Amino acid sequence: MFSRGKGTARRERVATVVRPTRVRRFTSNVIPSLIFVVDLLCLLISMPAALLLYEFSVGLAVVPGVHTAAAFIAGVAFFLIRQSRGVYSQSLAMLRSSDAAVALDYVFAALLSSAIVWQFGLVDEFSRGLTLWYVGSCVGSLLVSRFVLRALLHRLAVGGRIRQRVVLYGADTEIVERTCRMLDLQALPQLLLVGVADDYARRSRDETVGDLPFIGGFSELLAMARDGEVDQVLIALADLTRDRLDLILDKLSEVAIDISLIPREAIALAPDYRVNFVGAIPVLTLWQRPMRDGDTLLKDAEDLFIAAVALVFLSPLLLVTALAIKVTSRGPVLFKQPRFGFNNREIMVYKFRSMYVDRQDVSGAERTRKGDPRITPVGRLIRKLSIDELPQIWNVLRGEMSIVGPRPHATHMKVGDHYYFDAVKGYAARHRVKPGITGLAQVRGLRGEIQTIERAKRRVELDRYYIDHWSLTLDLKIIVQTVANILFDKNAY
Structure with missing residues (x-):
């Protein structure tokens, strides 16, 4: 719930807005047009800037026709890319795309333009130096414009020049408060919540819903709209029938x-979803594949490279370990165990055998x-140093595992008296990526035996966090922490 101070501030802002004013005001729908105009100006200004810089640094004449055509093609491609991202169509977005995205989009458009020039055999008339100056000027001006435009739009929004005055229709206090929290998280200064309206609510005009004033029913809402005090109505009702929606629209x-x-x-699922489109149909995406495409x-590539390098450099250690296991206890050198892998499919995981053969538990x-x-003397040492896990490099090379990822659990592994997948809600979500030789939970102190449900839940939480926030940098950090923790981890035995 909003604090009382914030609610008071909002009501004061409302009172300020509804007074007559001579200041020319635009709704937030003008923002995409401003972004388009600024992008266009950046491309146009960059043309003479690049020519001046090129002539000053090189002093050679160029063929203007070819370069003008190339710049035009790059510009058209750039705007098509930006439009496909929805940058010029989101009325309530304030530069939602990242600064890096606009630069990459123009670089891609410039590469496309250069490819067309090459395809038509105009390379001899095409100055690579001028092209680099122009692309650099465009990228630089686009990046700078983001900071300037963001500051300008924020100032215009706070000053009331760009403002979308919104009324929530539906006087359910819980829904209003959740909607306000969602909108506050978006940090949209151009959006001003004027109040709450509802023709079915039994409230007086002096009451508030959450921290917003109750303005009344249809007649009061229509009067405000006629006076230019409302730009948009957001219908936020828990149980909305088709008949009531038709009545509101009418x-x-x-x-x-x-x-x-x-x-x-x-409202009910916020913020655990994303709005996407399947064709022209808007859908609330509740769960997405965590890693895709690039x-x-x-x-x-990371897994194959690290696994191959590790296999070469660790081969002496692997041979010595295998020999020590073979000499000190009877049985095979390797231990194979079925475990849960990617998409919850069963895989056979390899480890150096660390237990006596007649005391092993393949089920886990x-x-x-x-x-x-059950652990042999050699097994105790290799488990302490995690050497027993090294044969899983073979699982990585086979594409069944990753270097970093949630640890694969045995199919009958238990925590307390319950199987892991029954004891922890959302456990299966950790199988959306390949399991790893090491993982985030292991470097956060949750390696080895998990005795309580609380520790099991924490391990799964860390696994899911890793999946949702995966990056190459995160993987490298986990690898470095794994190596550093091996000698000091008291939970490995």
Whole structure:
């Protein structure tokens, strides 16, 4: 809930807005047009700037026709890319795309333009020096314009020059408060919540809903709209029937305002969804594949490179370990165990055998404890140093595992008296990526035996955090922390 001070401040802002004013005001729908105009000016200004810089640094004449055509093609491609991202169509967005995105979009458009010039055989008349100056000027001006435009729009919004005055229709206090929290998190200074309206609510004009004033029903809302005090109505009702929606639209259709509907699920599920489109149909995406396309290729390349390098440099250690296991206890050198892998499919995970053959538990139902008599003397050492996990490099090279990821659990692994997948809600979500030799939970002190449900939940939380925030940098940090923790980890036995 908003604090009382914030609610008071909002009501004071409302009172300021509804007074007649001579200041020319625009709604937030003008923002995409401003962004388009600024982008266009950046491209146009960059042309003479690049020519001056080129002539000053090189002093050679160029063929203007080819370069003008190339700049035009790059500009058209750039605006098409930006439009496909929705930059010029989101009326309530204030430069939502990142600063890096606009630079990358123009670089891609310039590469496309250069490819067309090459395809038509005009390379000989094309100055690479001038092209570099122009692309650099465009990228630089676009980046600088983002900072300037963001500051300008913020100032115009706070000053009331650009403002979208919104009324929430629906006087349910809980829904209003959740909607206000969602909008506050978006940090949209151009959006001003004027109040709450509802023809079915039994409230007086002096009451508040959450921290917003209750303005009344249709008649009061229409009067405000006619006086130019409302730009948009957001319908936020928990149980909205088709008949009531038709009634609202019919009553409000006589005034020139925007009418939008906040789906019930958008409020109930916030903020755990994203709005996407399947064709022209808007959908609330509740769960997304965490790694896709370029991220998947980058992750696979990372795994193959590190696994190959590790196999070469660690081969002496692998041979010595195998020999020590073979000499000190009977049985095979490697231990194979079925575990949960990517998409919850069962995989066979390899480890150096650290237990006596007749005391092993392939199912994983019996937990390994401190001072476990099943572990051999050599096994105790290699488990302490995590050397027993190194054969899983082979699983990585086979594409079944990653270097970094949630640790694969045995199919019958338990925490307390319950199986892991029954004891922890959302456990299966950790299988949305390949399991790893090491992971975020392991470097955060949750390596080894998990004795309580609380520690099991914490491990799964860290696994899910890793999945949702994966990056190459995060992987490298985990690898470095893993190496640093091996000698000092008291939870490994």
